[in-house]
Every structure is written in structure tokens, then in C-alpha cells.
Ligand SMILES: Nc1nc2c(ncn2[C@@H]2O[C@H](COP(=O)(O)OP(=O)(O)OP(=O)(O)O)[C@@H](O)[C@H]2O)c(=O)[nH]1
């Protein structure tokens with residue numbers, strides 16, 4: 001099995017603003033979650049070798065709906081709106097949280113949530129709550145620390161230790177990632193394919 005899926009198709013499916021907008025699930029799903037501006041949409045673009053499949057922005061709060069993408073007719077990638085951005089209007093915030101929680105709790109084809117943190121920030125209570133929430137609902141989660149290109153090697157090492165220490169639970173797997181250098185890309189793919197193959201025979205020929 002190869003570690004990276006060769007992308008032959010990457011297409012936008014739908015933006016969901018409420019559960020009835022979700023597409024009918026036929027493929028295994030991988031969702032991308034994290035605070036606003038940590039680089040969720042950028043990570044997806046790197047994984048599928050597209051500059052702009054998913055819109056990214058330097059102003060936080062760009063992704064405001066749940067966006068579904070069809071990858072090779074094999075996997076659905078799901079870009080979730082970012083949380084924790086103070087300037088988002090309260091009305092929007094109120095509708096996001098239940099929408100994200102509903103998605104994560106009810107989607108039977110969800111195989112993995114990739115939780116993305118900005119490596120420069122020590123996780124907030126909100127980040128930790130989300131991790132505990134995944135644990136409680138037995139949702140498999142993979143943690144990536146993004147934007148590692150922004151730190152020097154020595155600073156990065158110290159920062160990773162600090163982040164690990166701030167967690168109440170131990171995580172076996174933390175991936176260091178950069179959308180700029182693409183470091184970590186094959187590691188993320190490896191984990192995605194592993195999770196999908198664990199539960200689906202049809203995926204064993206994925207390349
Ligand atoms: N240096 C650097 N910048 C990055 C990296 N990943 C993302 N960015 C930048 O960070 C900003 C936010 O990236 P997005 O991918 O839009 O972030 P997001 O998490 O999807 O944001 P929301 O949709 O607002 O929740 C953009 O200006 C990106 O170019 C990275 O690995 N390194």
C-alpha cells in the first residue's frame with residue numbers, strides 16, 4: 001500500500017448550513033476541525049495537490065459552513081468551520097457549534113477527525129474541551145500542529161513539549177505539519193488511509 005493517495009479527482013460537493021443539507025453518505029469521511037485560521041482549508045489543499053480547491057484566507061472565519069469534497073470517489077473530505085474566533089457575530093457562533101457537534105455525533109461514515117492546532121499557540125480550554133469531547137464520543141482523532149515553518153527548530157521542539165504538557169490526556173500520535181513546506185503531508189495521508197482501511201475492504205486498493 002502506498003502512503004499517499006494519488007489524486008485523480010477532487011471536487012466540491014456541497015456547503016451545508018444545516019443537517020438536512022448534508023449529502024447522503026456513501027463514502028468514508030474524514031473531517032478537519034480546529035480554531036479559525038489554524039490552516040484547516042490549507043491542509044486539505046496540500047493533501048489533494050490543489051492550490052484552491054478550498055478557499056483559504058488570512059482573515060479568520062473564512063469557512064462558515066460545513067463543506068464536503070469528493071476525493072477520487074473514495075473518500076469525502078469535510079472542512080468544518082473554525083471555532084474560537086471572537087469577532088464572529090454571536091448569532092453565527094450560536095448556529096456553528098450545534099451544527100459542528102451534530103455533524104460529528106451523527107455522521108456514521110466519519111472515520112477520522114483531523115484536529116489542527118497552530119503550533120505557536122498553547123491550546124486553550126476550548127481546544128482541550130474538544131479533544132475530551134472526541135474522546136467521550138469515541139471519535140477517532142488525529143492531532144496535527146500546523147505552521148511549523150514559522151518557528152526555528154529549537155523553538156519548535158520546546159513548543160511541542162509545552163503543548164504536550166498542556167493536555168490532560170496522552171495522545172499517541174501528533175503530526176507536525178506545514179502547508180508551506182508540505183512537511184507532514186505523507187504522514188497525514190498514511191493515517192487517513194490506515195483509518196479508512198481499518199473499516200473498509202473496498203479501500204485496500206487505494207493508491
Ligand atoms: N506560514 C504558514 N501559513 C499557513 C499555513 N497554513 C495556513 N497558513 C495561512 O494561514 C491563514 C489561514 O489559513 P486557512 O487554511 O484559511 O485557515 P482555516 O483554518 O481554514 O481558517 P477558517 O476557515 O477561518 O477557520 C492563510 O493566510 C494561510 O495561507 C502553514 O503551514 N504555514
Ligand SMILES: [Mg+2]
Nearest residue numbers: 040041062063
Ligand atoms: Mg477554512
